[in-house]
Amino acid sequence: MKILLAFPKRFLIQITFFLLQNPLLGNFFRGRIYQGGLKQICTPGLNCYSCPAAITSCPLGAMQLFIGGVKHSISLFVTGFLLAAGVVFGRFICGYVCPFGLFQDLLYKIKTPKLKLRLKYARYIKYIILMLFVFVLPYVIRCELSGLGSPWFCEYICPAGTIFGAAPLLAVNEFLRSVLGWRFILKASIAVVIIIASVFIFRIFCRVLCPLGAIYALFNKFAVFRMRCDEDKCTSCGNCREACQILIDPAKQPNSPECVRCRGCAMACKEKALR
């Protein structure tokens, strides 16, 4: 019990959701992936379906599958899922459910000097990646022979696929290792940069590159689960602003699209004005 109390509630919820989405931890050593029916279900976080422990599917991978597929259409199932999840939870998904968010939080816990960056323009990159790598490129650029498009985000960027999918599979599969090429070097380089940056900068991938975060960011202002600042209780002490790792002013913008719902501001508020 003492051990449990030592961890913040959010961290325990993140671990729980990680294990719900990735319960087959033994597969990491066996070098195989789950092949059962639960993979028909998408889970809202960035969780590669080629992660050996995963039992569900990634909505971004699924969306690109349909856009680049034979019909070149948007998936109704995934669109509906993202709409419903986004309007209910907004970026609470980033803060509590996403396995790659948990991974970045763990890296950020490593004791080093931290960089607080405002990312005034860089935050818009994730919207460009969403449009370009998830929708436009898989639709426009197609293989001449098959007529199929590639999942560009998975193929050239996604660090979750590299770290949780590629790394454990390559570690035990000699054949996969033998066919690696420049694309893997590109993806591995991106993953390494993100890992190193995540140690120093809070949730750098979510804030700059994540297309799923870009989708949920659109819902942050009006999602059912959103933050509220009680102006009667707020004394404008600035504790929340100091606690915010993303450098927004939670008292003025409790539902900023950039907020990943770490709730550091709410915990720093002595008056309990932020809820």
Added chain:
Amino acid sequence: MSKIARVVIFALGVILIALGIAQGEPFEIMRKAVTICLECIGIG
């Protein structure tokens, strides 16, 4: 945004999910997801 708009978006989401299921999309997703995704690894 009003409560009604939230309900409308959520209902739209549920309807799209149902339409997607009717078209067999979850099965398509599973068919892709049960094999090792070479693109995700950076081979594809």
